[in-house]
Amino acid sequence: MRALGGHQACFPYLLLMPALVVTLAIVGWPLVETVRLSFTDAALKPTENYVGFANYAKIFNGSFPSVIARTFVWMTTSVGLKIAIGTAAATLLNASVPGRNVIRVLVMPPWIVPIAIGVFMWSWLYNGQFGMISGLGQRFGLLSGPFEFLAFKDAAFLATIVTDVWIGTPMVALYLLAAMQSIPADLHEAAWCDGAGRFYRFRRVTLPLIMPSIATMTLLSAIWTFNSFDIIWILTEGGPRDATTTMIIDTFKTAISRNRYGEGAARAVMIVIFLSLFSGVYFYLLARLARRAIRAGGER
Amino acid sequence: MIHRFRWYEYGLIYLAHLLLLIFILAPFLEALLVSLRPLNAIFSIPYRFVTPDMGFDAYVTMWKNVPLLWRYILNSLFIATSVTVLALAAIIPAAWAFARFEFRGRDAFLGAFLAVNMVGGAVLIIPLFKLMVTLRILNTYMAMIVPGAAFTIPTGIWLLRSYLMRIPRELEEAAWVDGASRLYILRRVIVPIAMPGIVVAAIATFITAYAQQFLFALTFNSVNELSPLPVGIYQFFGRQRVIWNELMAASLVGILPVLVIYVVLQRYIVAGLTAGAVKE
Numbered sequence: 074m075r076a077l078g079g080h081q082a083c084f085p086y087l088l089l090m091p092a093l094v095v096t097l098a099i100v101g102w103p104l105v106e107t108v109r110l111s112f113t114d115a116a117l118k119p120t121e122n123y124v125g126f127a128n129y130a131k132i133f134n135g136s137f138p139s140v141i142a143r144t145f146v147w148m149t150t151s152v153g154l155k156i157a158i159g160t161a162a163a164t165l166l167n168a169s170v171p172g173r174n175v176i177r178v179l180v181m182p183p184w185i186v187p188i189a190i191g192v193f194m195w196s197w198l199y200n201g202q203f204g205m206i207s208g209l210g211q212r213f214g215l216l217s218g219p220f221e222f223l224a225f226k227d228a229a230f231l232a233t234i235v236t237d238v239w240i241g242t243p244m245v246a247l248y249l250l251a252a253m254q255s256i257p258a259d260l261h262e263a264a265w266c267d268g269a270g271r272f273y274r275f276r277r278v279t280l281p282l283i284m285p286s287i288a289t290m291t292l293l294s295a296i297w298t299f300n301s302f303d304i305i306w307i308l309t310e311g312g313p314r315d316a317t318t319t320m321i322i323d324t325f326k327t328a329i330s331r332n333r334y335g336e337g338a339a340r341a342v343m344i345v346i347f348l349s350l351f352s353g354v355y356f357y358l359l360a361r362l363a364r365r366a367i368r369a370g371g372e373r
Numbered sequence: 374m375i376h377r378f379r380w381y382e383y384g385l386i387y388l389a390h391l392l393l394l395i396f397i398l399a400p401f402l403e404a405l406l407v408s409l410r411p412l413n414a415i416f417s418i419p420y421r422f423v424t425p426d427m428g429f430d431a432y433v434t435m436w437k438n439v440p441l442l443w444r445y446i447l448n449s450l451f452i453a454t455s456v457t458v459l460a461l462a463a464i465i466p467a468a469w470a471f472a473r474f475e476f477r478g479r480d481a482f483l484g485a486f487l488a489v490n491m492v493g494g495a496v497l498i499i500p501l502f503k504l505m506v507t508l509r510i511l512n513t514y515m516a517m518i519v520p521g522a523a524f525t526i527p528t529g530i531w532l533l534r535s536y537l538m539r540i541p542r543e544l545e546e547a548a549w550v551d552g553a554s555r556l557y558i559l560r561r562v563i564v565p566i567a568m569p570g571i572v573v574a575a576i577a578t579f580i581t582a583y584a585q586q587f588l589f590a591l592t593f594n595s596v597n598e599l600s601p602l603p604v605g606i607y608q609f610f611g612r613q614r615v616i617w618n619e620l621m622a623a624s625l626v627g628i629l630p631v632l633v634i635y636v637v638l639q640r641y642i643v644a645g646l647t648a649g650a651v652k653e
Contacts, residue, residue: 084474084555085470085474085476085479086470086476087466088466088467088469088470088474088559089466089467089470089482090466091462091463091466091467092463092464092466092467092486092526092530093467093482095459095463095519095522095523095526096486096489096523096526096527098504098519098523099497099501099504099519099520099523099524100489100492100497100523100524102500102504103497103500103501103504104492104497104500106499106500106503107496107497107499107500110499110500158393161389162393165386165389165390165393168378168386170378170383170386170387176390176393176394177639178635178636178639179394179397179398180393180394180397181635181639182397182398182401182632182635183397184580184584185580185583185584185628185631185632185635186584186628186631186632187449187583187584187585187586187587187601187602187603187628188584188585188587188603189586189587189603189604189606189607190602190603190606190624190627190628191400193404193606193607193620193621193624194400194401194403194404194621194624195400197403197404197407197617197621198399198400198403202416203415203416203417203420204403204420205399205402205403205406205420207420208419208420208421209420211419211420212419212420239396239397239400243397293490296490296491299493300491300492300493300494300495300496302493302494302495302588303585303587303588307607321493321495321496324495324496325495325498328498328499329498329499329592334499337499338499341496341497344493344496345491345492345496348491349488349491352491
């Protein structure tokens with residue numbers, strides 16, 4: 074008699090069928106169609122012609138390289154902040170002080186509420202005339218007058234990052250808190266018996282053990298942040314003067330706002346290539362680091 | 374004792390908690406303050422937290438100015454629930470296949486599903502629009518539910534697969550030896566034992582589906598009665614004069630049901646995601 078989990082002719086594929094059908098229809102076919110469109114001059118007109126790599130040549134002669142650079146800065150800053158604040162928050166929420174459970178509940182809402190609604194609230198916080206940040210800044214003498222955060226290039230760039238960090242950090246904190254709680258208590262107790270201080274224990278016990286979780290979260294967070302659309306679109310629509318136009322916003326503006334489907338598709342293809350390269354490099358570096366750590370551990 | 378803090382350490386810890394909570398809760402506080410002010414008091418300088426004429430007027434008038442607010446709230450919950458049900462129907466069998474069966478191309482299939490995470494909905498918006506037209510589901514709930522489900526399936530498979538890999542396979546094998554069919558095992562053995570893992574996958578899917586209702590709803594649906602909450606409220610911005618106090622009041626009332634559900638269930642949510650997400 075055959076084993077339940079052994080080699081089967083077709084049953085596992087039947088199990089995959091529902092997931093495969095939905096994924097192929099909603100992600101697979103549109104992806105192929107996007108690649109095809111990227112070689113055409115499709116727009117708001119009845120016919121489309123194949124134009125070879127013309128779209129790609131066009132975007133690389135335009136502002137696209139600077140958009141890539143800007144996206145990279147936006148993503149790395151935002152992910153760096155999310156991981157840093159998320160790790161700090163997880164450590165805080167893991168400290169056994171009275172009231173910890175209430176604080177854990179209060180930290181999660183940005184992750185629960187619809188992203189768009191959270192962003193509506195932020196759009197008022199950033200209001201220069203009547204918003205809280207500008208108002209308190211003036212009260213405490215940090216600002217000399219009303220400051221419209223979304224009207225200036227650098228301020229808008231930072232403002233969109235802060236809102237993105239606000240939305241992404243609770244998830245990172247929850248995930249890393251879970252990782253910290255799975256560390257066996259005896260490890261901390263052994264280190265404590267040996268006279269290790271709190272900070273030393275964090276650096277030498279907690280941090281190394283949650284490193285795999287930090288690495289996973291960094292990659293996931295980078296991909297989500299890269300694809301972040303709602304936040305920038307609602308706050309600035311990519312402005313002022315393109316200061317917050319990331320690759321995803323640029324693609325959407327080209328394809329939907331200006332109806333240049335071909336050029337938009339070429340940008341979309343670049344995003345997929347860019348993210349695949351990024352993940353590939355990330356995994357490669359991670360594997361190398363892990364190998365080196367194992368070798369170093371073996372030599373001792 | 375190892376966990377005992379000195380008084381100044383308590384001080385520092387609570388100070389850090391306070392800073393974190395200010396950052397997290399400031400937008401909600403600002404929304405509440407704006408919703409309590411009359412419209413002309415919102416546009417007043419200098420900034421003050423409390424103004425004398427605060428009241429709940431906006432919470433009354435918003436039902437007249439946004440007559441569909443109830444619909445938006447229910448639509449949001451309905452769409453997120455449908456996404457969760459549809460996604461689970463795909464996630465449960467697929468996760469079982471990846472956790473227990475050996476078959477050609479297993480790792481490639483798993484990698485392909487995870488790679489879906491790399492493609493955002495905004496990237497595929499043009500072909501997706503065409504697809505919705507072809508399937509004749511433009512301006513229906515389905516146009517928001519099906520894409521929503523597709524983008525949550527990979528994470529769900531990943532979560533449930535790690536859960537299934539940790540539970541012993543003896544029960545399934547016992548049922549198999551007793552002559553139960555594979556589908557019977559899935560229904561009567563796997564689903565009951567894996568229930569905690571399924572609940573975690575369901576919660577993660579629901580939260581994602583609820584939080585991300587914007588782009589698809591904005592692009593694939595133009596029927597007001599079907600709009601989810603974020604799109605319904607987004608329409609405030611399109612008016613001649615943005616009625617900020619009602620906008621904030623409607624936002625807060627709109628998210629209240631899910632916040633209440635979250636507070637009631639938070640113990641299970643945090644504990645469940647904790648167990649499911651990390652111990653790979």
